[in-house]
Amino acid sequence: NAGVTQTPKFQVLKTGQSMTLQCAQDMNHNSMYWYRQDPGMGLRLIYYSASEGTTDKGEVPNGYNVSRLNKREFSLRLESAAPSQTSVYFCASSVGQRNEQFFGPGTRLTVL
């Protein structure tokens, strides 16, 4: 039982390049999330998926797209990376009425 896994762990992009961050969970959770974490700030929600086949915008969705490929996988795509997207990205999944969230190890992205 690996929990929530993310790939890659580190990535460096040039401005304008595109890439997809991958996330998978093996806990049979319905809901999945993408957050970004910047220094001195709390985690901010980019997109979430309440269940397979649905996605919704969070607090900071501009510049990102997501795909809920199946119940296990939820990917985040940067179509044209910008330096402002330099951040640590966390994927999470949740279960139950209290929405207890389980986080992956994060992807550290630098956009030059």
Next chain:
Amino acid sequence: KNQVEQSPQSLIILEGKNCTLQCNYTVSPFSNLRWYKQDTGRGPVSLTIMTFSENTKSNGRYTATLDADTKQSSLHITASQLSDSASYICVVSAGKADSWGKLQFGAGTQVVVTP
């Protein structure tokens, strides 16, 4: 303005000593409050979750308190260990308890435990 404010921003404590971290929030309506521990280079891990009716909850050497009237919470670490060095994040959930959560994250308190 962040609806979840944590203090102090950072603190250094000696191994074996106790410490208390503070969290003030303005999130409304309130559903529940969580404390997470985030080790350097890792994702956050849940320590406690408290609802409106719970005013204290323990997880080993970690004890969280909640005063929903004053909208304040604290996390007390007893007999600190080197492994307690981490960022501690206060998270408040708004809305109904069965909603998807609308979590509001604090910026965290960085704790360093020294030998």
